[in-house]
Amino acid sequence: MKLDKNLKILIVGLGLIGGSYAKGLHKQGYKVSAIDTNEDSIAFALQNDIIDNGSTEVDPKLVGEADIVVFALYPHVFKEWIEKNQHLFKSGAVITDVTGVKSCIVYDIQSMLRKDVEFISAHPMAGREVYGVRNSDDKIFKEANYIIVPTDSNTFDAIEICKGIGETLGFARISSLPPKAHDEMIGFVSQLTHCIAVCLMTCSKSEHLVDYTGDSFRDLTRIARINENMWSELFLLNKDALLAQMEKFIGEFNEFYEILKEEDTEKMKEKMIRSTARRALFDK
Amino acid sequence: MKLDKNLKILIVGLGLIGGSYAKGLHKQGYKVSAIDTNEDSIAFALQNDIIDNGSTEVDPKLVGEADIVVFALYPHVFKEWIEKNQHLFKSGAVITDVTGVKSCIVYDIQSMLRKDVEFISAHPMAGREVYGVRNSDDKIFKEANYIIVPTDSNTFDAIEICKGIGETLGFARISSLPPKAHDEMIGFVSQLTHCIAVCLMTCSKSEHLVDYTGDSFRDLTRIARINENMWSELFLLNKDALLAQMEKFIGEFNEFYEILKEEDTEKMKEKMIRSTARRALFDK
Numbered sequence: 187m188k189l190d191k192n193l194k195i196l197i198v199g200l201g202l203i204g205g206s207y208a209k210g211l212h213k214q215g216y217k218v219s220a221i222d223t224n225e226d227s228i229a230f231a232l233q234n235d236i237i238d239n240g241s242t243e244v245d246p247k248l249v250g251e252a253d254i255v256v257f258a259l260y261p262h263v264f265k266e267w268i269e270k271n272q273h274l275f276k277s278g279a280v281i282t283d284v285t286g287v288k289s290c291i292v293y294d295i296q297s298m299l300r301k302d303v304e305f306i307s308a309h310p311m312a313g314r315e316v317y318g319v320r321n322s323d324d325k326i327f328k329e330a331n332y333i334i335v336p337t338d339s340n341t342f343d344a345i346e347i348c349k350g351i352g353e354t355l356g357f358a359r360i361s362s363l364p365p366k367a368h369d370e371m372i373g374f375v376s377q378l379t380h381c382i383a384v385c386l387m388t389c390s391k392s393e394h395l396v397d398y399t400g401d402s403f404r405d406l407t408r409i410a411r412i413n414e415n416m417w418s419e420l421f422l423l424n425k426d427a428l429l430a431q432m433e434k435f436i437g438e439f440n441e442f443y444e445i446l447k448e449e450d451t452e453k454m455k456e457k458m459i460r461s462t463a464r465r466a467l468f469d470k
Numbered sequence: 471m472k473l474d475k476n477l478k479i480l481i482v483g484l485g486l487i488g489g490s491y492a493k494g495l496h497k498q499g500y501k502v503s504a505i506d507t508n509e510d511s512i513a514f515a516l517q518n519d520i521i522d523n524g525s526t527e528v529d530p531k532l533v534g535e536a537d538i539v540v541f542a543l544y545p546h547v548f549k550e551w552i553e554k555n556q557h558l559f560k561s562g563a564v565i566t567d568v569t570g571v572k573s574c575i576v577y578d579i580q581s582m583l584r585k586d587v588e589f590i591s592a593h594p595m596a597g598r599e600v601y602g603v604r605n606s607d608d609k610i611f612k613e614a615n616y617i618i619v620p621t622d623s624n625t626f627d628a629i630e631i632c633k634g635i636g637e638t639l640g641f642a643r644i645s646s647l648p649p650k651a652h653d654e655m656i657g658f659v660s661q662l663t664h665c666i667a668v669c670l671m672t673c674s675k676s677e678h679l680v681d682y683t684g685d686s687f688r689d690l691t692r693i694a695r696i697n698e699n700m701w702s703e704l705f706l707l708n709k710d711a712l713l714a715q716m717e718k719f720i721g722e723f724n725e726f727y728e729i730l731k732e733e734d735t736e737k738m739k740e741k742m743i744r745s746t747a748r749r750a751l752f753d754k
Binding site (some may be wrong): 359363375379381384390397399408468 | 541552595597599613614615617624639645647648654655656659660661663664665666667668669670671673674681682683684685686687690691692693694695696697698699705706709712713716717718719720721722723724727728730731733734735738739741742743744745746748749750752753
């Protein structure tokens with residue numbers, strides 16, 4: 187199977203990311219259907235020409251005719267769905283996902299899945315501080331990274347299809363990482379930063395912050411608006427990797443604290459020079 | 471004295487902020503001159519109609535005819551300048567500044583200053599990750615806060631002039647804080663955030679971060695490009711307030727670490743709900 191516009195794509199979970207996938211793929215000419223338990227989400231997507239077909243129930247016809255199924259669900263809901271409904275998949279279907287943590291889910295899904303269906307995992311590193319299909323927007327992918335997370339059991343064809351989805355959606359960079367390396371990286375660049383943003387908002391009781399905050403504080407706390415159900419689940423599922431990244435950050439932060447306390451200007455400047463050089467690479 | 475367009479304004483220190491002041495004030499019809507030791511900065515500002523007059527030396531005529539003098543220098547250079555050159559000020563002149571820390575400088579300047587000249591301190595909370603008059607841009611003030619930092623010895627008239635400068639430059643919000651409260655606030659919203667951004671960039675050696683970073687990491691590290699000379703000076707001058715804010719943040723971050731370690735989902739969600747509610751106020 188190769189990715190082409192005659193393939194039928196089913197999105198399971200029509201939230202912000204599922205909705206943005208549907209929008210982007212549908213715009214590019216794909217037949218897109220969706221399943222979501224929320225009636226309003228399906229109605230909205232149908233009315234706004236985001237999907238061709240939709241159902242609030244696990245419709246055997248929609249599942250059975252899909253060549254590609256994209257899961258955009260909470261990790262534990264994803265696993266339950268596969269357990270309960272995988273008998274409905276079309277033989278030869280390719281399954282992918284958008285889950286933000288991988289080690290805890292990829293191997294489980296692959297080992298429980300029917301052998302005539304293949305799961306190739308992916309992580310679109312995009313999001314917004316608002317939720318639901320009504321806020322979906324395929325433009326969020328334009329500047330974003332798309333990471334394919336294959337295991338040894340994935341085939342070249344499935345990896346190519348997964349890559350093709352990322353290309354079709356217009357991601358800026360497409361790369362590939364094994365599950366463990368993915369989770370360490372995510373623990374650092376995404377989860378640690380969300381922990382920091384939350385702690386910045388909760389560590390001070392000042393009610394008048396908004397009167398004085400400059401861009402710095404706004405930038406560092408934008409992601410402090412956080413879906414507590416999704417993120418607490420993602421944090422727990424990646425607990426060991428995240429704790430390790432938090433320890434690394436605390437160690438560095440405590441070192442900076444001591445340097446300031448001792449008024450060691452030279453060491454402070456060294457750190458600032460290093461951070462400036464590393465950050466400059468992002469702006470090239 | 472009231473702020474009007476016949477007043478002559480002198481900017482001492484024509485870097486990013488001094489240059490942006492000059493641009494904004496000159497556009498609004500003020501006569502603006504500048505002193506900066508850097509020949510290129512003065513030449514550039516004259517060629518690009520940012521200032522009317524300029525000098526690379528402390529020109530007695532430029533200083534002596536200025537009704538308002540804005541200091542945009544490093545704190546220690548500012549103090550030295552006043553000590554050495556204050557005899558040149560016009561009697562009745564109003565002096566202001568853009569310094570990012572206040573307790574350590576405002577009282578010193580006020581007590582050393584000639585009694586026929588008044589210093590009213592201000593902090594324009596604006597900046598960019600690039601430097602110098604060539605990067606100056608008065609648009610950086612449009613979304614920014616301008617804080618007037620008066621002491622008991624300031625007069626109503628000088629405070630009004632200082633406020634008028636902020637209004638002329640088009641700041642989004644103009645407010646007033648005593649030096650100590652200003653420094654605590656700055657320790658939190660500006661300096662602590664810069665410490666965090668620097669530590670995020672220095673705590674990990676990964677060379678391939680740029681391939682995987684999403685918006686979150688980019689947002690939290692934008693300010694990690696930092697002028698090490700200016701910021702190490704500002705950190706040291708506000709050392710006690712900053713250390714106190716760092717301790718508060720470390721305490722909260724360690725608490726979050728323990729909550730995750732113990733898998734206390736409810737407590738984690740509570741923190742996320744609180745941070746979301748507080749951050750939402752910024753986006754109204």
